[in-house]
Amino acid sequence: MKVLLFFGGPSEERDVSAGSIKPWVTYLQADPTAELTVVFIDRELRAYRMPPVYFYANTCADFETQLRTLDLELDWDEVAALARRQDVAVPLIHGAFGEDGALQRRLESWGVPYVFSTPDALEGTLDKAKCYDTLTAAGFPVPARRRVDPQAWAADPDGLAADLAGLTPSLGTSRPAAAPDGRLLAVKPLSGGSSFGVDVVPATPEDVTRAVEAAFATTDGAVLVEEYLDGTEFSVVVLDGPGGRPTALAPTEVEKPPGSQVYGTEEKYLHGSGVLHHTPMRVGDAVLHDIRHRAAEAFAVLGLRHMARIDGFLTTDGTIVVTDVNGIGGMGFSSFVFQQAAMVGIDHRRLIMGLLGAALGAAGVTAEGDATGVDGGRRIHVVLGGPTSERQVSRQSGCFVGLSLLASGNDVRFHLMDLQSRYTEIGLFYVLHHDVEEIQALVTDPVRRAAIEAVSRDVRAEFAMPDAPAVTALAMGHPTSLAEAAQGADFIFLALHGGPGEDGRLQLALDRLGRPYNGSGPRAADVAGDKVATAERVRALGLPGVGAPAQRPVDVFELGEWLEAMDVPGGATARYRALCDELGADVLVCKPATDGCSTGVKILKRPEVMERFFAAIVSELPEFVGDEARADLRGRTPSIAMPVPAPKRWLVERAFVEPVEVELPAGDLNLETLGPWFAAKRYVELTAAVLDRPGRGLVAAVPSVTVAADELTLQQKFQQGVGTNLSLDLFVPAGTAESVRARMEAVARALGIEGYARLDAFWDKVEDVVYLLEVNSLCGLTEATVFYSQWLADEDSEPPWAVLDRIVEAGLERFVRAHGDDRATRAV
Secondary structure (H helix, E strand, O other): OEEEEEEEOOOOOHHHHHHHHHHHHHHHHHOOOOEEEEEEEOOOOOEEEOOHHHOOOOOHHHOHHHHHHOOOEEOHHHHHHHHHOOOEEEEOOOOOOOOOOHHHHHHHHHOOOEOOOOHHHHHHHHEHHHHHHHHHHOOOOOOOEEEEOHHHHHHOHHHHHHHHHOOOOOOOOOOOOOOOOOOEEEEEEOEOOOOOOOEEEEOOHHHHHHHHHHHHOOOOOOEEEEEOOOEEEEEEEEEEOHHHOEEEOOOEEEEOOOOOOOOOHHHHHOOOOOOEEEOOOOOOHHHHHHHHHHHHHHHHHOOOOOEEEEEEEEEOOOOEEEEEEEOOOOOOOOOHHHHHHHOOOOOHHHHHHHHHHHHOOOOOOOOOOOOOOOOOOOEEEEEEEOOOOOHHHHHHHHHHHHHHHHHOOOEEEEEEEOOOOOEEEEOHHHHOOOOHHHHHHHHOOHHHHHHHHHHHHHHHHHOOOOHHHHHHHOOEOOOEOHHHHHOOOOEEEEOOOOHHHOOOHHHHHHHHHOOOEOOOOHHHHHHHOOHHHHHHHHHHHOOOOEEOOOEEEEEHHHHHHHHHHOOOOOHHHHHHHHHHHHHOOOOEEEEEOOOOOOOOOEEEOOHHHHHHHHHHHHOOOOEEEOOHHHOOOOOOOOEEEOOOOOOOEEEEEEOOOOOOOOOOOOOOOOHHHHHHHHHHOOEEEEEEEEEEEOOOEEEEOOOEEEEOOOOOOHHHHHOOOOOEEEEHHHOOOHHHHHHHHHHHHHHHHHOOOOOEEEEEEEEEOOOOEEEEEEEEOOOOOOOOOHHHHHHHOOOOOOOHHHHHHHHHHHHHHHHHHHHHHHHHHHHO
């Protein structure tokens, strides 16, 4: 099957599109019966034939400038000719040009079958006003609303804001006690999704003005202001079921944190951000049935086909209201579509193949194949979760690792490690939950699991689905020891970050159990897991052109003593100056001594900020709110996630900051815009992956330049579409990049790293010294990390599933070296 996949587009959702293609390219690249071609569409609707090296980029800015220099641009006649040579097209473009039917009209004119809905249906749902009009005509209740055109707003913003603030609710449910008269309004771009530009504000002219201006900043079109609905938010995927009949999966309930009204972009795409999701919704059977069938009716009324996502509210008076229709919804690995499908036994590959089959004429999105991997494949137990603040990222890593190893033919079982270091085998449906606490709650709630299984039976009966795949996806074991969790495994893949997974303790235990695992052995992991020990070792090695930052270890008790001394006038300034003198620093940075993933890392530019941050540590606050002067368009101030549970040991280090601040350019952060920024900097943050290559040993990839204003945030590291990483050799001569790469490789080898890891460092361009910050011996392996892109760019270019297979092979080879062939043969 020849498949042509489109992604990108001109809208702000193009980076979400870059995440949506990843399951498709993972499974189609690993399928020997499929031939995949990918075309990227940029903001100006230029088309480029996409090389595989960029398939796993986190943002479109990571590669778009490079595409223009590689002679890969296609004119639209060439795109048409390319499309006509394919069997089927997949237009995975969210927003304009994808969800407005424009690309589909071209595909129809070329005679190419394609996945998802027709042009008219897509155009009628992307425009929220048109969609509401269609639903109203069909008898659906919809919120009161007003369209705001940019020209009208520019002519009289004050008058329009006053009129909008007086919008009269039509459904009578927008009465939470959040404004003087209890009324709230939802403000959103007329066309678009992924919650870009969406806000909920009190119905006052001032608040409406701020929200409308923020929404206009994310769109070239109109803005919609509508009544806020008080109730339970839901999202439900509808598929073409048996015979092509629209059939809804089980809806997901969105539980926002107390006091929050917006299900924003970060809440959607940064897993573990505080929003909880419950699939199916926690409502009675009759209500659940009504929501599913109402969503299927909306799907039919709007003329949709194959698959779409329907979002809405169950209001406090029991009214089911459809508020947003996504003709091409997000399809990241842990998206609602895959979680809801897994609940009835449709895994990622089966859904992808079913959608392709529907585009080619099958009567419905069929479910074929086996969800549990390939018979006879290597049995790999993937361990995720853990007791540290990095457990949310661990879930994402474990999910992607497991699904990629499934794609390459392995038999994968998932095991959740809880806060008490117990291990529970969980099925794919539970792995796809966005929050480890959600999963853990389900482990201990057999009543809720029974309810999930009952709904699964009802839904899969409508899809005529067999029981076995769903039973596997919904499997839940009992908490056990590591020894019991390792039984039957050919290999243990530790997708844990921090704590016992990354400080050598689990590695030592697995060595005692005679089980092969990924990454370094106990001693090397122990050193890598402690930033102080790592820095001491690097200094002792004395490698040319390599150093470590000056550090001051401190525990929470000493921090408490410092805070007491700061209570006197000038106390904070005195402590700040003393630390700067001790470390030879102009500016300080504070971070946990062991935990990673950028939680609890703060640059301390002023004594008063240092005092507030130390207080946040000692008080064990879950987040540290930053400088109010840097508030965004929605009035939110930047905050730093703090590690939970809070660590005892911390570090104050010399911060590598510029003598004169170098501001990031406005707009897209790509090679073209970042060139002057890089040239003006002295200190450049770098990250480099290392991997054991057959015949080459431990090899470092060319480092990537980490693009950040101050601290590298959790979002920039792990949220799809946030955070730009560009290869160092794009900015400096090849020989210079090779020198830096070779030094990072030498450090990794000297520290005894095995299998793979990621090294983070600052490069002083003036002194030409690489200062190693930390070694992540079990680094993040989510689909949004730069780890895979660096190996796709290597001379032995490999996709992620092949890199993960190589990590497994390296672990088996290490096991043989450590234990001998006979013991390895018995264990595996």
